[in-house]
Amino acid sequence: MPSTTPKPTRRSQPERSAATREALVTAARPLFAAHGFANVGTEAIVAAAAVTRGAMYHQFADKTALFAAVLETVEAGVAEQLVERVTAAGVTEPVAAMRLAARAWLDACAEPDVRRIVLVDGPSVLGWARWRALCQRYVFRLVHDLLAAAMDSGRVPRQPVVPLTHLLLGASDEAALYVAESPDPDAARTEMTAALDHLINGLTVPPPAE
Amino acid sequence: MPSTTPKPTRRSQPERSAATREALVTAARPLFAAHGFANVGTEAIVAAAAVTRGAMYHQFADKTALFAAVLETVEAGVAEQLVERVTAAGVTEPVAAMRLAARAWLDACAEPDVRRIVLVDGPSVLGWARWRALCQRYVFRLVHDLLAAAMDSGRVPRQPVVPLTHLLLGASDEAALYVAESPDPDAARTEMTAALDHLINGLTVPPPAE
DNA sequence: TAAGATACAGACAGCCTGTATGTAAATCAA
DNA sequence: TTGATTTACATACAGGCTGTCTGTATCTTA
Numbered sequence: 001m002p003s004t005t006p007k008p009t010r011r012s013q014p015e016r017s018a019a020t021r022e023a024l025v026t027a028a029r030p031l032f033a034a035h036g037f038a039n040v041g042t043e044a045i046v047a048a049a050a051v052t053r054g055a056m057y058h059q060f061a062d063k064t065a066l067f068a069a070v071l072e073t074v075e076a077g078v079a080e081q082l083v084e085r086v087t088a089a090g091v092t093e094p095v096a097a098m099r100l101a102a103r104a105w106l107d108a109c110a111e112p113d114v115r116r117i118v119l120v121d122g123p124s125v126l127g128w129a130r131w132r133a134l135c136q137r138y139v140f141r142l143v144h145d146l147l148a149a150a151m152d153s154g155r156v157p158r159q160p161v162v163p164l165t166h167l168l169l170g171a172s173d174e175a176a177l178y179v180a181e182s183p184d185p186d187a188a189r190t191e192m193t194a195a196l197d198h199l200i201n202g203l204t205v206p207p208p209a210e
Numbered sequence: 211m212p213s214t215t216p217k218p219t220r221r222s223q224p225e226r227s228a229a230t231r232e233a234l235v236t237a238a239r240p241l242f243a244a245h246g247f248a249n250v251g252t253e254a255i256v257a258a259a260a261v262t263r264g265a266m267y268h269q270f271a272d273k274t275a276l277f278a279a280v281l282e283t284v285e286a287g288v289a290e291q292l293v294e295r296v297t298a299a300g301v302t303e304p305v306a307a308m309r310l311a312a313r314a315w316l317d318a319c320a321e322p323d324v325r326r327i328v329l330v331d332g333p334s335v336l337g338w339a340r341w342r343a344l345c346q347r348y349v350f351r352l353v354h355d356l357l358a359a360a361m362d363s364g365r366v367p368r369q370p371v372v373p374l375t376h377l378l379l380g381a382s383d384e385a386a387l388y389v390a391e392s393p394d395p396d397a398a399r400t401e402m403t404a405a406l407d408h409l410i411n412g413l414t415v416p417p418p419a420e
Numbered sequence: 421t422a423a424g425a426t427a428c429a430g431a432c433a434g435c436c437t438g439t440a441t442g443t444a445a446a447t448c449a450a
Numbered sequence: 451t452t453g454a455t456t457t458a459c460a461t462a463c464a465g466g467c468t469g470t471c472t473g474t475a476t477c478t479t480a
Contacts, residue, residue: 013446013457020458036334038248041436054460057438115338124246124334128325128387163398163405166388167381174380177338178373188373195373202412223426223477230427251467264429267469 021059021069023049029070033113037067037121067117067125072134074117078108079138094150095204101142102172102196106189109176119173143168155204164203171199231269231279233259239280243323247277247331277327277335282344284327288318289348304360305414311352312382312406316399319386329383353378365414374413381409 011019027049031040042063046053060066085104091097109115122131132140144165150156175192182188221229237259241250252273256263270276295314301307319325332341342350354375360366385402392398 010446016445016458038334042438043436052460053437055458058458062438120333120338123330124248128330129391132387132391159408160401160405163385163388163401164408166384166402167405167409170384171377171381174376174383175373177342178376181339181342191370191373192376195370195377198369198374199377199409199412202409202415205412205415220477226427226476252469253467262429263468265427268427272469273467 017059020049020051020055023051024056024059024066025069025073028066029074029113029117032067032070032121033116036116037063037125064125067121068130068134071117071122071126071131074113075135075138078105078114078118079142081108082139082142093155094146094153095155095200098143098146098150098168098200099197101146102175102200103193105139105172106176106179106192109180110185112180115177115180119177140165140169150204168199172196227269230259230261230265233261234266234269234276235279235283238276239284239323239327242277242280242331243326246326247273247335274335277331278340278344281327281332281336281341284323285345285348288315288324288328289352291318292349292352303365304356304363305365305410308353308356308360308378308410309407311356312385312410313403315349315382316386316389316402319390320395322390325387325390329387350375350379360414378409382406 024045028040028045031044031048042053042056045066046056049056056066060069082101082104086097086100089100091100109119118135122134126134144161147156147165147168148161151158151161175196179185179188179192234255238250238255241254241258252263252266255276256266259266266276270279292311292314296307296310299310301310319329328345332344336344354371357366357375357378358371361368361371385406389395389398389402
């Protein structure tokens with residue numbers, strides 16, 4: 001019977017890499033979320049991950065690259081949450097799905113990880129373009145596809161999908177921060193849900209002739 | 211006839227303070243805009259302002275406080291631009307004024323100062339709450355008052371104004387970044403203007419009964 | 421004019437990032 | 451299996467940057 005930790009039991013190189021990378025990402029996430037990217041030293045991260053700085057700088061080009069990896073896992077988790085909530089409700093109508101996704105998004109952002117890492121520090125650390133490109137593959141795509149489906153079904157008048165997706169995401173991000181930072185988050189959530197529904201409903205009818 | 215610079219000509223203390231503060235803010239603004247808060251050292255700032263680090267740390271508690279001062283001047287300038295554009299057009303109807311303000315906002319964000327300092331670095335450096343509180347007194351108030359006026363005039367159905375203001379600002383911020391970072395900003399601006407009009411028009415009619 | 425407050429100058433300590441050099445483990449070739 | 455090579459990791463080091471501290475000049479006030 002081999003011992004648990006003292007004997008490394010001959011791991012392959014890919015296994016070693018994956019293990020340290022995951023340890024670093026897992027350890028860095030709560031630190032970044034709690035103190036912000038700039039206020040967390042690499043020493044604190046590697047200590048929490050039980051790894052040395054040498055290992056970290058071997059696996060990641062720099063501190064920013066590690067942050068990007070953390071951001072991606074956070075974003076992927078949120079996207080998964082949203083999909084799960086929408087599919088669990090068995091909603092197929094795109095506009096209703098969007099309203100549901102908006103609620104799920106507000107709830108996901110109750111966790112400080114999403115707010116600080118994705119919304120606050122993300123654009124500043126990675127630059128807006130890289131940040132948006134990273135989120136593009138997750139939540140952005142989700143909303144984009146829902147909007148496109150809504151247009152296909154005629155619930156939303158045909159128009160360019162990408163700019164509208166950006167607008168909705170921008171509004172949702174601000175909404176999440178407003179709710180989370182509010183002195184009374186529950187009341188703020190109710191308020192914001194109504195406002196978001198209002199915004200979405202406004203899209204579902206053709207604008208009145210001016 | 212006294213010499214120009216070598217003789218300080220006995221300035222009062224408030225004058226000295228104001229002069230160095232303004233020199234620092236003026237010098238720091240383009241540096242922060244071009245390289246981002248984290249990538250600009252205080253040495254570079256004081257060199258550009260022809261001042262020493264001692265003077266800077268006497269006038270500002272830390273680098274963050276200087277950044278806040280810069281952010282405030284940028285934000286104030288943008289708010290002034292918006293007001294000017296709307297009043298110059300002689301538009302009194304609140305909804306039309308909002309559409310106009312949105313265009314002016316996109317144009318203001320063509321300048322990288324606004325994007326990098328206000329939109330990208332602002333929330334990260336100051337924290338979202340402090341950032342929002344700073345902008346509250348400028349552009350936020352503007353949009354808030356326009357929305358309230360639109361409700362008073364009946365063009366927008368009565369509802370809580372503050373959450374809706376947040377949504378519109380969040381959408382506008384994202385819109386500005388999308389346009390500015392687009393490979394074809396002119397086309398993006400046209401796209402985004404249409405999308406923003408769409409969003410605003412959607413608010414002006416009561417949502418259809420579901 | 422003397423005493424105190426305010427504005428500034430320059431040096432110093434501490435922290436933190438990224439790199440460079442050295443070592444152990446794993447993969448590959450023969 | 452063994453020797454060579456690549457990959458993963460450890461540690462020491464250099465450079466930069468922030469904030470503080472002590473000392474000096476300028477201004478204000480009694």
